[in-house]
Amino acid sequence: MTASISDTARGLLADSEKRLAAAREDNPEVWQSILEDARVAESLPRVWTCSEFVATSCLRSPALLADLTADGNLFSLAPDDWLAQEAEARVRGDAEADLMESLRRFRRRHMVRIAWRDIAGWATLDETLRDLSTLANVCIDLVCRRMYAALVARYGTPRGADSGEAQPLMILGMGKLGGGELNYSSDIDLILLYPEDGETDGARPIDNAEFFLRLGQKIVQQLATPTVDGFVYRVDLRLRPFGDSGRLALSFASFEHYLQQHGRDWERYAYVKARALTATEQFPSLYDEVLRPFVYRRYLDFSVFESLRDMKAMIAREVERRELKDNVKLGPGGIREIEFIVQAFQLIRGGSDRRLQGKELRVILPQLIGQRLLREDAVRDLEAAYAYLRVLENRLQQWNDEQTHQLPDDPIARERLAFAMNVGSWDELAAQTNAHRQRVERYFTQTVFGPQERTDGIASMESTFDLDVDAAERASMLVNCGVTDPEPINARLEELRNSTYYRRLDDTGRRRLRDLLARILRMLASDAAPTTTLARVLRIFEMIGGRTVYLALLTENAAALRRLVELCAHSQFLADQIAAQPLLLDELIDERFVEEAPSRAQFAADLASSRGRMQHEDPERQVEILRQFQSAAMFRVAVADLTAGLPLMKVSDRLTDIAELIVQETLSLAWAQITAKHGVPRYVDERGESHMAHMIVVAYGKLGGLELGYGSDLDLVFLHDSIGESQRTDGEQSVENTVFFQRLGQRLVHLLTVHTASGRLYEVDTRLRPGGNKGLLVQSVAAFREYEFQEAWTWEHQSLLRARAIAGDPQVCEQFEQARIEVLRNAVRRDGLKHEVRKMRERMRENLSKAREGQFDLKQDAGGVADLEFLVQYWMLEWADRYPEIVTFSDNIRQLESLGSGNLVPQSRVDFLVDTYRKYRQRMHRLALDGVKNVVDDAEFVAERRGVVEVWQEVMREAGDLR
Structure with missing residues (x-):
């Protein structure tokens, strides 16, 4: 109880105590037994003061309270099965009138219990909402079964015309009942369905439509008749197809047809919370085949904001008409606005993330933080407001078991409500309520209407740009938008107007495009090359095609549109990325896009979010989700690279991070898929102990050397640690570990390379494994070590310098690293090493250079990257036996720095080679972004090339003419 209450509240408590005293005089023995329980005696004045319904129920029937107190049910949350069992025991009567009476008494008994626990502070909000929902479930299910049996006795069992199976009635609970969040005195929104048309099998058969119509009428009569x-x-059955004019009960086929042909946007919101209360075994297939495709789009559906604004406008008009400003459900900042915020994000992203397809608001709301849909402080405020308003709603309704959401005008009622909310006065309660509602209204406005776009003094300009006017009028409109040279832009807009893309747009798409053009053209007024930027933006629109939800995304989010225009102004490469992957537009919404440099930790968190989305998806969809993660992550790197000047080495680091994370994730997916069939691979060591075997992934080349580019493929080798004579999996379809690991490796390569709707993850090259294409795809660490010592060529040892274990069991990764260092120290044939390295380099230069006369191939020509890399590799192999610490790192720059710090190569030479290598890589990187080969004019890098050639000739001596 609150420490400070008003004088009015004290008077109300005194009135409750007087009523109790009078009741004790009339029936002392019963009330004496009730009040022996100290918890009841202490809480009774408060409960009766806050709920006239509870007080009247107890005064009229003290036995009700005595019974609840005696069996302890007053103090506990009702388990689902217990409540159902009690309903069967207490709700009796063969006649419908008798059933009505006993059902109402059962309901009153538990409504008293639930209100008492809530007001006394013995129940949490979640417990109260769950208790109320469970009670409704039990009552509906019981009435449905009783009335169904009565009709079957008269007409026979309804059976499907095709299947011949008995047909149940499926009752869908909607709204808060569907979400398991029913308020105290709520009506219940129901939809009645049955699987198949047909007829009953009794002596007086009727068709199923008639049977279920009568059943629905009986159920409503039993539940709702005063x-x-x-x-x-x-x-309330008005949510059914076609509302009051629709059939009371529909077959699944009719229901599906309605949603496909006539379903409206507001119904998508409603069906977010649809839950089967009866015939629950039939619901999963109905949900997967009918409801989920209707409610949740496979793409990001930002068009929901338009329908939400329309729905909110309708509610606002109703609030105004009925003077519902103080309505805690429908008024500004009320419960409905919180529900709209959550459901809007569910509809936008639930199709691509099934975790958002839940029905309970208090479960879904926190997930919006992880999806970067709402800030943490916004979710915290909305959670607090929702809990507060739901308690306030229940306190209003518990007073007299009335469906009201209106704050009272009467002074006494106000003080009573303040007391029920544990607040000292009405003024304090009003202040708290207003604070919560103002925060909700602010978040609702920001979410649904978006931040106000700055107009920079151009407030009078048109909100749309009509493409269909003649060229002269368009030119005038362009001038009004601030475009100084309208002719080239007008010509591009004329091309757009005559394009197939524009002709195929529906009315909604054209309206969205007109709105966007008006805003884009204003942004282009200060652009250095407005025609080029516009062309890039329009190409993206044309690639989007009829998927106008992406136009809705840009319409709804001014910041995303501004970022799109800025990126298109900056880079053709970025514009091409978005055109190829329109899902990247979603990335432009995230505030981190411009506020934070990309990091491995950020990518790991994003991948964890994607992992949650993958849990219930098939393997193909899992790879597609990974591909979407990869595209978004690489896009962020490219944006930071091209607009924020992210250093080249950091770009490679981030691209390497993305690849490593994806390889690790696909290895986990492949492992789960193969072990599900064959079990876990195990082996027995020489001591007779059983161990689980593991596979690791070793990266070579650019990935191993931390130098990955945007379009780089992955050079991968797979190793396992299984040894001994007994090597088999422990599943029902057991296979030898060798077979298991080959299938695991094949599956991993498949996941990385398979084409999805979003493209493939990577090209994968596994030819660097021992034995090349002739060798096993997955080999043991021991076999790998033996091959490297006995059979490997010098070029394979060169490749090993750039090898790193990037995925799999850490202990096996460490085994590989130890083997790698041992091979590089002791297996290299140093006699003739220089000759072998020189011969391989000459062969590459002859066969791989792409330069013509007057050009320079940055990688393959003399003095280029390959010469520099081969120099480093020669030095590393030559000295690894005496200085093993130099092979610790796998990237060229740190290898060079190790050679310098060990005084094996003069520091001045190291500095020159490092600087040259960075210059070469930077130039190659830009060429790759422009989609061209690593070839430049031979007037570039003259001093660098000469310096590398000089070092090569000095170190490799008789290397021949390297001009």
Whole structure:
């Protein structure tokens, strides 16, 4: 109880105590037994003061309270099965009138219990909402079964015309009942469905439509008819197809046809919370085949904001008409606005993330933080407001078991409500309520209407740009938008107007495009090359095609549109990325896009979010989700690279991070898929102990050397640690570990290279494994070590210098690293090493250079990257036996720095080679972004090339003419 209460509240408490005293005089023995429980005696004045319904129920029937107190049910949350069992025991009567009476008494008994626990502070909000929902479930299910049996006795069992199977009635609970969040005195929104048309099998058969119509009428009659004992629930069936004019009960086929042909946007919101209360075994297939495709789009559906604004406008008009400003459900900042915020994000992203397809608001709301849909402080405020308003809603309704959401005008009622909310006065309660509602209204406005776009003094300009006017009028409109040279832009807009893309747009798409053009053209007024930027933006629109939800995304989010225009102004490469992957537009919404440099930790968090989305998907969809993660991550790197000047080495680091994370994730997916069939691979060591075997992934080349580019493929080698004579999996379809690991490796390569709707993850090259294409795809660490010592060529040892274990069991990764260092120290044939390295380099230069006369191949020509890399590799192999620490790192720059710090190569030479290598890589990187080969004019890098050639000739001596 609150420490400070108003004088009015004290008077109300005194009135409750007087009523109790009078009741004790009339029936002392019963009340004496009730009040022996100290918890009841202490809480009774408060509960009766806050709920006239509870007080009247107890005064009229003290036995009700005595019974609840005696069996302890007053103090506990009702388990689902217990409540159902009690309903069967207490709700009796063969006649429908008798059933009505006992059902209403059952309902009153538990409504008293639930209100008492809530007001006394013995129940949490979640417990109260769950208790109320469970009670409704039990009552609906019981009435459905009783009335179904009565009709079957008269007409026979309804059976499907095709299947011949008995047909149940599926009752869908909607709204808060569907979400398991029913308020205290709520009506219940129901939809009645049955699987198949047909007829009953009795002596007086009727068709199924008639049977279920009568069943629905009986159920509504039992639940909603007022009697001297009240009613059970007010039943609202207006959410059914075609509302009041529609059939009371529909077959699944009719229901599906309605949603496909006539379903409206507001119904998508409603069906977010649809839950089967009866015939629950039939619901999963109905949900997967009918409801989920209707409610959740496979793409990001930002068009929901338009429908949400329309729905909110309708509610606002109703609030104004009925003067519902103080309505905690429908008024500004009320419960409905919180529900709209959550459901909007569910509809936008639920199709691509099934975790958002839940029905309970308090479960979904925190997930919006992880999806970067709402800030943490916004979710915290909305959670607090929702909990507060739901308690306030229940306190309003518990007073007299009335469906009201209106804050009272009467001074006494106000003080009573403040007391029920544990607040000292009405003024304090009003202040708290207003604070919560103002925060909700602010977040709702920001979410649904977006931040106000700055107009920079151009407030009078048109909100749309009509493409269909003649060229002269368009030119005038362009001038009004601030475009100084309208002719080239006008010509591009004329091309757009005559394009197939524009002709195929529906009315909604054209309206969105007109709105966007008006805003884009204003942004281009200060652009250095507005025609080029516009052309890039329009190409993206044309690639989007009829998927106008992406136009809705840009319409709804001014920041995303501004970022799109800025990126298109900056880079053709970035514009091409978005055109190829329109999902990247979603990345432009995230504030981190411009506020934070990309990091491995950020990518790991994003991948964890994607992992959650993959849990219930098939393997193909899992890879597609990974591909979407990869595209978004690489896009962020490219943006930071091209607009924020992210250093080249950091670019490679981040691209390497992305690849490593994806390889690790695909290895986990492949492992789960293969072990599900064959079990876990195990082996027995020489001591007779059983161990689980593991596979690791070793990266070579650019990935191993931390130098990955945007379009780089992956050079991968797979190794396992299984040894001994007993090597088999432990599943029902057991296979030898050798077979298991070959299939695991094949599966991993498949996941990395398979084409999805979003493209493939990577090209993968496994030819660097021992034995090349003739060798096993996956080999043991021991076999790898033996091959490297006995059979490997010098070029394979060169490749090993750039090898790193990037995925798999850490202990096996460490085994590989130890083997790598041992091979580089002791297996290299140093006699003739220089000759072998020189011969391989000459062969490459002859066969791989792409330069013509007057050109320089940055990688393959003399003095280029390959010469520099071969020099480093020669030095590393030559000295690894005496200085093993130099082979610790796998990237060229740190290898060079190790050679310098060990005084094996003069520091001045190291500095020159490092600087040259960075220059070469930077130039190659830009060429790759422009989509061209690593070839430049031979007037570039003259001093660098000469310096590398001089070092090569000095170190390799009789290397021949390297001009």
